[in-house]
Amino acid sequence: xxPKTSLAPVRIVALGGGTGLSTLLRGLKEHVAHRRQCLPxxxxxxxxxxxxxxxxxxxxxxxYAILPPGDIRNxxxxxxxxxxxLSRLFxxxxxxxxxxxxxxxxxxxxxxxxSVTGDFAEAVRWSSQVLAIRGRIFPSxxxxxxxxxxxxxGSVLRGESRISRAQKRIAQVRLVPxxxxxxxxxxxxLRHADLILIGPGSxxxxxxxxxxxxxxxxxxxxxxxxxxxxxxxxxQHGESLRFTVADHVRAxxxxxxxxxxDWAVINRAPISPRLLRRYRAQGAEPVxxxxxxxxxxxxxxxxxxxxxxxGVVRHNTARLxxxxxxxxxxxxPPTRGNTSR
Numbered sequence: 506x507x508p509k510t511s512l513a514p515v516r517i518v519a520l521g522g523g524t525g526l527s528t529l530l531r532g533l534k535e536h537v538a539h540r541r542q543c544l545p546x547x548x549x550x551x552x553x554x555x556x557x558x559x560x561x562x563x564x565x566x567x568x569y570a571i572l573p574p575g576d577i578r579n580x581x582x583x584x585x586x587x588x589x590x591l592s593r594l595f596x597x598x599x600x601x602x603x604x605x606x607x608x609x610x611x612x613x614x615x616x617x618x619x620s621v622t623g624d625f626a627e628a629v630r631w632s633s634q635v636l637a638i639r640g641r642i643f644p645s646x647x648x649x650x651x652x653x654x655x656x657x658x659g660s661v662l663r664g665e666s667r668i669s670r671a672q673k674r675i676a677q678v679r680l681v682p683x684x685x686x687x688x689x690x691x692x693x694x695l696r697h698a699d700l701i702l703i704g705p706g707s708x709x710x711x712x713x714x715x716x717x718x719x720x721x722x723x724x725x726x727x728x729x730x731x732x733x734x735x736x737x738x739x740x741q742h743g744e745s746l747r748f749t750v751a752d753h754v755r756a757x758x759x760x761x762x763x764x765x766x767d768w769a770v771i772n773r774a775p776i777s778p779r780l781l782r783r784y785r786a787q788g789a790e791p792v793x794x795x796x797x798x799x800x801x802x803x804x805x806x807x808x809x810x811x812x813x814x815x816g817v818v819r820h821n822t823a824r825l826x827x828x829x830x831x832x833x834x835x836x837x838p839p840t841r842g843n844t845s846r
Contacts (some may be wrong), residue, residue, distance in 0.1 A: 515700060517548070519548045519703075532820075532821075533549055546834075582611070646685045655679075672743070701733070733829070742797055769799055
């Protein structure tokens with residue numbers, strides 16, 4: 506009888522932005538190996554979009570010519586070993602003071618550290634050490650890039666904050682400038698990944714911008730990793746009104762020119778009537794799973810009860826992480842043999 510083959514810890518790359526990516530990371534960090542612990546994730550890398558131009562991030566971007574720090578700060582806090590004092594400090598937002606009002610301490614810290622080191626990526630690395638994060642965080646590019654959307658009537662919106670409030674269906678988004686270089690570490694992480702996760706998050710302002718960075722989609726296609734789309738729970742007014750899961754995937758494929766997903770992870774739990782009424786009043790509804798359309802796109806589906814309600818609808822971080830580990834790590838064969846796309 507053959508001895509059992511133990512599975513080696515895997516390398517995971519998650520791409521996104523906003524609250525969706527930080528929600529995903531918060532659950533996965535509990536399974537990252539550290540200090541000789543034998544846990545299933547050997548390396549967890551987050552690739553974060555850098556097109557934000559609103560709020561504190563937008564102000565610092567304009568005044569100090571740095572990349573927007575907000576989404577990266579949220580990911581650092583999500584991956585922090587101890588989400589108590591230091592993490593709360595990084596999330597602290599000033600509610601008074603001329604020039605300070607509206608800024609978070611973490612955004613100011615990253616801005617100051619960028620000025621000291623002269624390098625935004627280096628500031629992210631040092632900040633990550635301060636928070637003792639379990640994983641690595643990379644901006645998708647160091648270029649000063651913004652987002653532009655073409656609406657269904659041909660009109661153009663410029664800037665992520667305006668695009669997220671679009672009143673007409675979005676036909677296409679593009680980076681300005683069009684061709685920007687990714688961090689070499691991003692391509693290296695994708696090249697060596699066992700599992701690539703995309704989503705949840707705003708379709709046109711958090712997910713697709715990462716995939717428009719030159720070389721990112723090619724790296725995903727060439728990777729032997731399983732590529733999984735983590736579907737949103739709710740549609741988003743201004744970006745994905747009445748979109749099904751397949752509509753999200755189709756929009757990503759239309760922008761990337763490649764069928765990159767192997768699987769989609771989809772919620773099957775109902776939303777409480779009270780919250781449904783609140784979301785519908787804002788033009789949002791549960792994202793419907795259209796299995797046949799997904800299968801025609803070459804995407805297989807996994808369903809689970811992934812909803813957590815706390816005044817808003819969000820993914821249950823622990824349950825989502827457990828599902829991803831069970832389906833794509835613990836049940837994988839002892840040797841990797843995925844074919845390139």
